[in-house]
Amino acid sequence: MIEGIFVEGLIYAIMALGVFFTFRILDFPDLTVDGSFPMGAVIMATSLHAGVNPLSGLVMAFCGGVSAGFVTAAIHNKLKVPHLLAGILTMTMLYSVNIRILSNRANLPLLRVDTILTRVHSACEGILSPEIASLIFFILVVLGLKLALDLFFLTDLGLVFGALGNNEQMVRVQGVNPATLKLIGVGLSNGLVALSGAFAAQYQGFADVNLGQGIVVSGLASVMLGEFLIKSNRIWALTLRVVLGAILFKAIMYLGRYYGYYINMTPNDLKLITGVLIIISLAASNYKRLRAKGDA
Amino acid sequence: MIALECITKTFNPGTPGEKTVIRNLSLTADPGDVITIIGSNGAGKTTLFNLISGAVFPSAGEIRMKDRKVTFEPEYRRAMHIGRIFQDPLAGTASNMTIEDNMMITAKKGFRWPKISLNRAMRQKFADLVKTLDMGLETRMKANVSSLSGGQRQALTLLMTVLSGPDILLLDEHTAALDPSNAAMVMEQTQRVIQERSLTTLMVTHNMNHAIAFGNRLIMMDAGEIIVDVKGVEKQDLTREALIQMFADTRKKAFESDEVLLST
Numbered sequence: 001m002i003e004g005i006f007v008e009g010l011i012y013a014i015m016a017l018g019v020f021f022t023f024r025i026l027d028f029p030d031l032t033v034d035g036s037f038p039m040g041a042v043i044m045a046t047s048l049h050a051g052v053n054p055l056s057g058l059v060m061a062f063c064g065g066v067s068a069g070f071v072t073a074a075i076h077n078k079l080k081v082p083h084l085l086a087g088i089l090t091m092t093m094l095y096s097v098n099i100r101i102l103s104n105r106a107n108l109p110l111l112r113v114d115t116i117l118t119r120v121h122s123a124c125e126g127i128l129s130p131e132i133a134s135l136i137f138f139i140l141v142v143l144g145l146k147l148a149l150d151l152f153f154l155t156d157l158g159l160v161f162g163a164l165g166n167n168e169q170m171v172r173v174q175g176v177n178p179a180t181l182k183l184i185g186v187g188l189s190n191g192l193v194a195l196s197g198a199f200a201a202q203y204q205g206f207a208d209v210n211l212g213q214g215i216v217v218s219g220l221a222s223v224m225l226g227e228f229l230i231k232s233n234r235i236w237a238l239t240l241r242v243v244l245g246a247i248l249f250k251a252i253m254y255l256g257r258y259y260g261y262y263i264n265m266t267p268n269d270l271k272l273i274t275g276v277l278i279i280i281s282l283a284a285s286n287y288k289r290l291r292a293k294g295d296a
Numbered sequence: 297m298i299a300l301e302c303i304t305k306t307f308n309p310g311t312p313g314e315k316t317v318i319r320n321l322s323l324t325a326d327p328g329d330v331i332t333i334i335g336s337n338g339a340g341k342t343t344l345f346n347l348i349s350g351a352v353f354p355s356a357g358e359i360r361m362k363d364r365k366v367t368f369e370p371e372y373r374r375a376m377h378i379g380r381i382f383q384d385p386l387a388g389t390a391s392n393m394t395i396e397d398n399m400m401i402t403a404k405k406g407f408r409w410p411k412i413s414l415n416r417a418m419r420q421k422f423a424d425l426v427k428t429l430d431m432g433l434e435t436r437m438k439a440n441v442s443s444l445s446g447g448q449r450q451a452l453t454l455l456m457t458v459l460s461g462p463d464i465l466l467l468d469e470h471t472a473a474l475d476p477s478n479a480a481m482v483m484e485q486t487q488r489v490i491q492e493r494s495l496t497t498l499m500v501t502h503n504m505n506h507a508i509a510f511g512n513r514l515i516m517m518d519a520g521e522i523i524v525d526v527k528g529v530e531k532q533d534l535t536r537e538a539l540i541q542m543f544a545d546t547r548k549k550a551f552e553s554d555e556v557l558l559s560t
Contacts, residue, residue: 151412154412154414155409155410155411155412156400156404156408156409156411156412156413157408157409157410157411159397159400159401159414160401160408162390162392162393162397162401163390163393163398163401166390166391166393167386167389167390169382170387170388170390170401172372172375173349173375173378173379173380173388174375174405174406174460175372175373175376175405175406175407176406176407176408177370177373177407178372180407233392233393233440
């Protein structure tokens with residue numbers, strides 16, 4: 001069971017890294033995530049059913065997410081629509097698009113299909129149990145993505161992304177078009193989110209167009225939980241705490257799901273708990289900031 | 297280097313809130329010119345800088361830069377040739393990033409690819425540059441810029457702006473938000489880098505003494521127009537009293553901006 005929490009946490013950590021990129025680095029609260037997460041899942045499921053190799057399926061899911069992010073950024077850049085509205089527009093449109101991708105179905109099971117996980121399991125047959133094999137596989141995947149992201153933020157382009165969320169005027173004075181940066185940033189972020197959705201579909205054994213409902217909020221909760229764990233300004237620590245936050249979040253949700261009935265809680269209350277978790281995080285960080293200024 | 301021809305800027309045209317802030321203004325800055333600009337609040341100094349940098353576009357007239365028409369070119373594209381420093385010391389740097397990251401961002405102009413340039417040699421180069429500020433910041437290269445004082449941030453901004461290699465420097469009251477000793481220090485650094493790189497500079501200031509002591513040309517603005525323009529030998533012999541008299545003569549009214557009179 002404990003492996004299950006870690007695996008789910010790691011899968012959602014990929015999505016949380018995407019949310020961290022937009023909310024924290026770009027300062028672009030992007031709600032496309034609620035649509036691009038199931039988009040990754042449905043692209044993956046459809047391509048697996050069509051007999052596409054799982055690796056190519058993951059690449060296609062990533063590209064799908066990137067294009068969803070491009071749409072949001074383009075709506076925001078070209079029509080000067082506020083970022084929240086641009087995200088909501090894309091997310092809403094994606095609901096229909098996702099049903100189209102599943103050929104007018106709302107969900108698609110992935111039983112008896114060759115997924116990336118069945119491949120990992122068969123490769124480790126006799127050496128490792130399927131649970132442990134999945135855990136090791138996802139640790140490697142998340143570690144790889146985290147390191148790639150760390151490296152990206154050390155590059156010249158990555159540093160400008162850091163400045164964009166901090167001080168957009170500085171970026172413009174430096175001769176870089178903020179619109180181009182937002183396009184790349186929101187695109188990459190949604191690519192990660194869709195990748196996370198693709199893994200989630202394979203792990204759960206089905207893809208559903210409603211998979212993404214409220215996912216951006218759980219991503220944000222993961223990011224905020226992580227911020228309580230580590231204090232640092234180094235990028236490797238920032239991404240590490242997102243991953244840890246996502247695992248912690250899944251653990252809390254697990255506790256709510258399995259032990260919540262002692263206090264009459266049902267799984268339907270988990271969204272409420274997620275929201276309350278974010279509000280508590282916000283209140284706590286506000287209090288800390290005020291105390292640092294000496295006002296509380 | 298820069299030429300503004302018959303520039304007019306009207307905000308909210310055709311509405312009751314219509315306001316003309318720049319009226320038929322023409323100004324040419326030659327390479328190497330250091331022009332100081334003074335004027336009371338609302339004279340149009342900041343709008344003039346916004347027009348030059350492309351943050352706002354003129355209602356009429358033409359702007360040329362290095363003999364190229366740039367009237368409606370977006371700000372980020374024109375910024376390839378312009379270094380601009382604002383009054384707010386927070387405006388020129390990214391607070392949540394380290395000194396060296398900030399310097400890497402401003403080490404070049406324009407779009408960049410995901411390539412790692414911040415290596416040991418680059419770090420050493422940045423530390424050596426920061427050492428010229430003589431503030432002990434070279435030992436704090438990995439500290440966030442938010443931990444610096446306003447004066448340190450503005451001095452760093454100046455260094456970073458020059459690092460990116462602009463042809464034109466726009467200084468928008470960049471010492472006004474600092475205490476007198478920091479302001480004097482930043483001013484000294486400014487003078488040094490402008491001389492070292494012979495940058496074409498436009499500097500807005502509220503400090504009349506700075507305006508008189510600094511540069512080879514002085515412009516006084518009022519109500520969106522240039523009302524005094526002195527250069528060369530005439531500028532060298534300029535005094536505060538003469539300047540105030542000039543204002544009174546052109547405008548047929550007493551020079552009344554206390555802020556300009558009182559600041560020394």
